[in-house]
Amino acid sequence: MAVQPEGTPCWADAMFGDVEGAKSFYGDVLGWTFGESSSEYGNYTQAYVDGKAVAAVVPPMPGQEGQSQWCLYLASPDAAATATKIRENGGEVLMEPMQVGEFGTMCLAREPSGAVFGVWQGGIHEGFEVSGVAGAYAWAEVFTREPAKADGFFPAVFPYTAQQVDDTAVDFRVYNLGGNPVLGRMKMGDEFPPEIPSYVNVYFAVDNCDDAVATATKLGGILRFGPMDSPFGRFAALSDPQGASFSVIDMSTTQGEMPQMTDV
Numbered sequence: 001m002a003v004q005p006e007g008t009p010c011w012a013d014a015m016f017g018d019v020e021g022a023k024s025f026y027g028d029v030l031g032w033t034f035g036e037s038s039s040e041y042g043n044y045t046q047a048y049v050d051g052k053a054v055a056a057v058v059p060p061m062p063g064q065e066g067q068s069q070w071c072l073y074l075a076s077p078d079a080a081a082t083a084t085k086i087r088e089n090g091g092e093v094l095m096e097p098m099q100v101g102e103f104g105t106m107c108l109a110r111e112p113s114g115a116v117f118g119v120w121q122g123g124i125h126e127g128f129e130v131s132g133v134a135g136a137y138a139w140a141e142v143f144t145r146e147p148a149k150a151d152g153f154f155p156a157v158f159p160y161t162a163q164q165v166d167d168t169a170v171d172f173r174v175y176n177l178g179g180n181p182v183l184g185r186m187k188m189g190d191e192f193p194p195e196i197p198s199y200v201n202v203y204f205a206v207d208n209c210d211d212a213v214a215t216a217t218k219l220g221g222i223l224r225f226g227p228m229d230s231p232f233g234r235f236a237a238l239s240d241p242q243g244a245s246f247s248v249i250d251m252s253t254t255q256g257e258m259p260q261m262t263d264v
Contacts, residue, residue, distance in 0.1 A: 007158030010127030
């Protein structure tokens, strides 16, 4: 697997106070199996689909206990250079670039409207070993109340071009790499409680959206939105029992015309 182009979503992980509970939940909902936890790296535990790495779960570091949430990592050929660009464009570096053995170098940041994301400079671990199949990463969107801040930031830090969906009812933008969509940006509406900050929503692919929702809610997850049909697939937004938000999408079940987009 080649190193991903700069700005490509390349990995996702989440901290959970109850790692075993998270493994049980996502194992049932997404079909994940798990490797051995790596005590050398804070009991970081990788999740697999058919033997291919798709994500990871980890207990919180001392002092980092709090709301569980998924973190999306964007690929970088030079994490230190990306950290500099993040600062220069109004973002905040929350964790300085840190080498993780021979696996790679990570950095955590917050974009100007408040969404937290990661940067990953791959070493022997280049990121997702598979995507777009059931149980694996499918898509991600930056949810923000201040879209102009996000729209100014991401294409300045990463080599994105952008397109706006032609729809007065929704403020949605797509960031592209080499003409291919890699990340969405959605303006948060009044349906989001004011205490919910900007965040990155990660979508995982499933074979059947309704079945995944039924399993998740039976296991203590909360349905936040959907299931809903779209030209991209049938999807739903959920929170897991520990409060981490994520979405599931069945990309084989599509409905409606693809939206018109305007280059911006």
